[in-house]
Amino acid sequence: MAKALKGSITIGFKQPELLVSIQEKPIIRYKGPQKRLLEEKKYDVVSSPDQNWFPHNIPCRVNCPIGTDARSYSLAISEGKNQLAYLLARQNNPFVSTLGKVCSAPCEPDCTRGKIDAPVTIRALKGFAVEKNKLSTREVYEWLNMKKLGVDLPKGNRLPSIAIVGAGPAGLSAAHDLALTGYKVKVFEASSKPGGMLNAIPRYKLDDETIKRDVDGILFLGVEIETNRVCGKDFTIDELLGQYGAVLLAVGLQKAKRPNIQGIELKGVIHGIDFLRRAASGEKVELGKNVVVLGGGNVALDAARAALRIGGKNTKVSVVCIEVAKGKKRYSHEDEMPAEASEISEGGKEGVVFRTSLMPEEILGEHGKVKGLKVRPVSTVYDRDGRFNPVCKGKAQVLEADTVIFGLGQELDTSFTRGKKDLELGKEGLLKVDPQTLMTSKKGVFSCGDMVRSGYAVDAIASGQKAAQAIHKHLGGTGSLGLNGPQKIEPAHHHEKHDVWATRCSIWYGLPPRLSVKQRRGNMALIEGSYSNFEAKRQGQRCIDCSVSPMISPYNPCVICGSCEDACPAECIHLKLMNKADFNGLHKEVDGADGDGPWVSLIIDDTECIHCGACAEACWEDSIYMVKYKEVCG
Structure with missing residues (x-):
């Protein structure tokens, strides 16, 4: 008991x-x-x-992979201290601008305020704080350096330099923490610009200027980036090890998953990540009148919603997936579309048609171009033992299609290893690392981000920070590089009365202004705006402050x-x-x-x-x- x-x-x-x-x-x-x-x-x-x-008594903080003190910056906004709110949100998050727009917000579902009505709008308040920041990059780092105590660099006459392969959120977050501590860091990026998978997020969610602001903030520390440099082609991991004290691999999952389906070679078949990158760069993509997106996850929803904006007024976009629609449970929730409910809801409002419980069998073509998609009804996706085992029943049908986009996710492109066997892969095809140190099977080579464990941008940032700490320790450094750990705590009497708490609870949940569905069609304009000063203060006041007990x-x-x-x-x-x-x-x-x-x-x-x-x-x-x-x- x-x-x-x-x-x-x-x-x-x-x-x-x-x-x-x-x-x-x-x-x-x-x-x-x-x-x-x-x-x-x-x-x-x-x-x-x-x-x-x-x-652990502050669930928003403990559920944030990077330990952001959301409670403190929400309360700062509630008091009109917007500059302090920005610093509190920024202190352990080099991509604070980016996450102010696209964070998956794992903090919000467990927010204590949600036990009363709805959680505090933590991500949106972070975005508001970013917009209100008036400090220069130098001033922000001066503040951060005052917070960074008890960190000692490795002893010796020459400080080891570090090579990072991949300039996505994981690699750049590691570069940020290491450079802020005093290490010399060089990043090698295969594409023409840094940002990694952030450059594939649709611009109606995340604009180029926001990504650039965060990347420039990291480069301010002296981090060097060489673009258009491909590991395994332009240089090897062994060559880097000969020049640097440690090597960090953070190349992400850049290879689109290719299903075994007839017709994949036809003109009009596009892989989801390739399509999203082209769409985000502003490249014109010919789609035709009927677009079919295969997949039930967030990548598929991003592709479908982007296709609606790129296509003309008569373009119809359908999402075809083997899973059932949200809320229509079969044997388990695993049978349901894995995409976030909010993404499905917004896609439906914008005009995306969902054709669920359908198994693609063949892409049909005519004169070398996509003409349609043959599908068959799916009765179950997982069997009663939880194993992936789709069962199809019923007659096949053909859906009209001029373009088929595969939104089935990504996998690790192992070409960077150049066939080397000293870098082991795990069961899921990801790079095998020590779970504590993130070191690979090759000494001195570390890895982080999606190539170790796939997740959201905030998970990649956390992984990069963990890798930076591991490299620091491996090279002989001591102390914590991060600023997210709780400090020494002291109790103080709290004199706020219960009626003040009740007043806070009377404030309704409210999101920032958003573009109407009509305004979204035909353009990539950001959907979400920002709170007014008045509304941000009110939404911050909804935080009931879990540090009071x-x-x-x-x-x-x-x-x-x-x-x-x-x-x-x-x-x-x-x-x-x-x-x-x-x-x-x-x-x-x-x-x-x-x-x-x-x-x-x-x-x-x-x-x-x-x-x-x-x-x-x-x-x-x-x-x-x-x-x-x-x-x-x-």
Whole structure:
């Protein structure tokens, strides 16, 4: 039973003789007979901040792969401190401008505010902070350098230089952290410009100027980039190892997956990533009247929505996939389209037609050009054991098509290895690395980004930062290169009343202004705009600040009256009769208690707490009060 308990627990042993506070959070604890404490007024007060509890009590931060302090920049915006908000968002994120527009926002689903109505619009607020930044690149780095403490470079007369292959978000993030620390970094990029897969994101989501702003910020540190330099052709990994202290491979997944289907050689067949790159560069692409995009993921949706904008008014775009539509569950959710629900919804509004549960069998052609697509109905995608095993039933049908775009994702192009066998591949065809150090099977060669584990841009950035840290350690450096780790924390009384929290909760969820569906057709204009100062401040005020938590006072012992339990809107406070055996292994202080119980216990579940302060206001003994835990540098 004890293992199932989470959060803060205060136990009254044989009230009022002894009170023991059991909490995993930072807490001021005391232990001893209540009678003696009251008579002698001697308190053994120990501040014991728990560095593990603090970040985990702030779900937006712990769920961000790069540890962005979204809570702090949201609250800064709520107070009109927009410049501070930018610095807080930027401190551990060299691609803050880019992620302000296209971050997958893994922080938002677990935002505590979502337990009340809807999460804080964290990504959109980041984008607002970026727009309000008025500091120069130099001034931003001066601020970052003040935050960067306790990092020592490798000892020796000559500092090792580092080669990075690939100028995408992973490689450039590693270059940023290493160069900011003092290393000399050179990046080799196969294409004509840096940015990697960011250059394939449709321009209605991410514009060129935003990417350039982030890349230029990294180059400001002295990072060198050589473009049009292909690994395995213009140079080899062994040659780099002979010139540099370490080599980092961050080439991404540049090769489009090619299905085994007849007709793939016909004119009018385009691979998704190739199409997206051409569309993003502004290149004119002839599509015809009927465009069919194969695939049910985000790449397919990006291609379909881009095709609608490139094609004329009469162009029809269909997405064909073997999965069922979202919400139409068969055996499991794995049977559903893997694309994000928001992408599917926006695509539908814009005019994309979804033809789900169809298996492509053949691309039909006439005079060497695409004429149609032969498909057959799919009854299930995965069998009852969860294995990928599509089953087709029913008669085949032919869909009209002038262009077929494969949006089936990408895979690793291994040509950069030049046939070398000392770089091992894993089961999924990705580069095999040590999960802790990110070093490949070849000593001194590291890897990061999609070629190690595919994901979103924010995941690639996090991977690059982890690789930079590993290289720093490999070369003999010490200290953390990142600025995302929680600092020393100190508790302080929080005097904000519950009615202020209630006012925050009265503010409705709101997104920035967006182009209407009619305005989107025929152009690549950015769909999403930015908040006004007034609305950004309001949306920032929706953050309920998870660094504020209830605390049991050591000076005003709980009398187990139940007022807090009655007042708690989240129902995360409970009174319960428990025995000593229920707490075995939970906290050492219980071991010193006399007897085996039962005792009346006050249980506060931090995982369900919404930090409203209702319990503190309801407690007439002042046994519970709200504490704000603040990070202190140094």
